[in-house]
Amino acid sequence: xxxxxxxxxxxxxxxxxxxxxxxxxxxxxxxxxxxxxxxxxxxxxxxxxxxxxxxxxxxxxxxxxxxxxxxxxxxxxxxxxxxxxxxxxxxxxxxxxxxxxxxxxxxxxxxxxxxxxxxxxxxxxxxxxxxxxxxxxxxxxxxxxxxxxxxxxxxxxxxxxxxxxxxxxxxxxxxxxxxxxxxxxxxxxxxxxxxxxxxxxxxxxxxxxxxxxxxxxxxxxxxxxxxxxxxxxxxxxxx
Numbered sequence: 001x002x003x004x005x006x007x008x009x010x011x012x013x014x015x016x017x018x019x020x021x022x023x024x025x026x027x028x029x030x031x032x033x034x035x036x037x038x039x040x041x042x043x044x045x046x047x048x049x050x051x052x053x054x055x056x057x058x059x060x061x062x063x064x065x066x067x068x069x070x071x072x073x074x075x076x077x078x079x080x081x082x083x084x085x086x087x088x089x090x091x092x093x094x095x096x097x098x099x100x101x102x103x104x105x106x107x108x109x110x111x112x113x114x115x116x117x118x119x120x121x122x123x124x125x126x127x128x129x130x131x132x133x134x135x136x137x138x139x140x141x142x143x144x145x146x147x148x149x150x151x152x153x154x155x156x157x158x159x160x161x162x163x164x165x166x167x168x169x170x171x172x173x174x175x176x177x178x179x180x181x182x183x184x185x186x187x188x189x190x191x192x193x194x195x196x197x198x199x200x201x202x203x204x205x206x207x208x209x210x211x212x213x214x215x216x217x218x219x220x221x222x223x224x225x226x227x228x229x230x231x232x233x234x235x236x237x238x239x
Contacts, residue, residue, distance in 0.1 A: 014081040016177060016209055017043040017066065022075035024061050035061040037232040038075065045176070048203045048210045050220035053229030059213055060181075062229065066211065067100060067179050068092040080176075097125060101170030101178045101208075105185035107162045109154040109169075115141060116150040119169045126173070140168035144198060160191035164198065171202060178202070180212040184219050196222045 024036040036058045043049055053059045064070040065077055068084060077084045079095065087095065109118050119137040128136070141150055144164040154162050163183060170178055180199065184192035200222055203210045214220050228235040 014078075015042045016045045016047075016080060017041075017211075018076070018078040019062070019065075020076040020078070022062075022065065022072045022077060024058075024065065024070065025073040034232050036065075036072070039229075039232075039234055041227055041234060043209065043211065045209055046203070046207050047225070048200065048223045049212070050223035050226045051211060051213045051229065052215070052217075052220055052226055053235075057229035058232040059229040061232075063179060063181060063211075063213055066177075067102065068096045097122070098173070099176045101173060101175035103163070103166050103170050103178065103180040103183045105182035107154070107159075107166045107186070109162055109165060111154050114151050114153055115146060115157070115165045115168075118154070118165055119172050122169060122173045136172050137168070140172040141165070143171065143202075144168045158191070159187050160194055163187065163191075163195050167195070167198060167202075171206070171208065176209060178208050178210045180210060182213055182215070184214070184216065192216075192219060 019039050019041050022036055022039045023034065026033045026035060039058070039062065051059050051062070061070065065072060065084075071077075071085045079099070084092065084095065110121075116134070116137050119140050120133045123133040123136060138147075138150065141147060144167050146161065146164050146168065149157065149161065154165070157165065163186075167183075178199075183199070184195050187195060196219055199210055199212070202208050210223075212219075212223065220226050
C-alpha cells in the first residue's frame with residue numbers, strides 16, 4: 001500500500017471493510033483459544049457502526065485486526081478490496097498512518113504537551129511541513145469545538161475536552177475510517193452525549209466512516225446499526 005493517494009487500492013465501488021470468514025486463534029493444543037471463529041461482515045463508506053458484546057466475545061480482537069495491529073489466522077480482511085493480511089508490516093503501518101484514525105477510552109494524550117502539539121503528532125510521523133501541521137491542527141481543534149484552547153495541556157482540560165483533543169488528533173489526517181474504542185468510557189453522562197454528537201457530526205458532515213466499540217446501549221443508539229459479538233462469532237441478525 002502506497003501513501004497517500006492509495007494508488008494500489010481498487011477503484012471499483014467495493015465496500016470499505018470486509019471480513020470474510022475471519023478466524024483468530026491463539027495458543028496450541030489444550031491452551032488454544034479461538035478468539036474469532038469465522039466472522040463475516042461488511043461496512044460501507046460513510047456508515048456509523050457500533051460494535052457490542054461482553055468481555056471475551058471477540059470484539060477487541062476484531063478491532064485489533066481492523067486497526068492493522070493483528071492479522072487473521074485464517075480468512076480475509078479486505079480494506080477497499082485489498083487483502084490486508086497480504087500486506088507486509090511496513091505496508092500495514094502505512095495503511096494505519098494514512099487511512100485510519102484512532103480514539104481510545106483513556107485519551108492517550110502526552111501530558112506535558114499542548115493540545116495543538118498533541119494533535120500535530122500524526123502529521124509529524126507523515127513528515128508534514130511545520131506550517132501545514134500547525135494550520136491543520138488548528139482547524140481540527142476548531143472542528144471539535146476547542147478553538148482558543150490550543151496551548152492548554154491535558155492537565156488543564158476536563159475529561160470531555162481531552163477526548164475532543166484526542167478526536168481532533170484522529171481526524172487531522174483526514175482518515176477514511178475512525179476506530180473508536182469505548183470513547184465515552186471515562187466520561188460522565190452529559191460529556192458522553194456531547195462526544196457522541198460530535199462523532200455523529202463528523203460522520204454526517206465529513207463523511208468519515210465510524211466504527212465504535214461500546215458497552216453502553218445508549219451510546220450505541222447513535223450508530224446507524226449495531227454489530228454484536230458473542231463467543232467469537234456474530235450474534236444472529238447483527239449484520
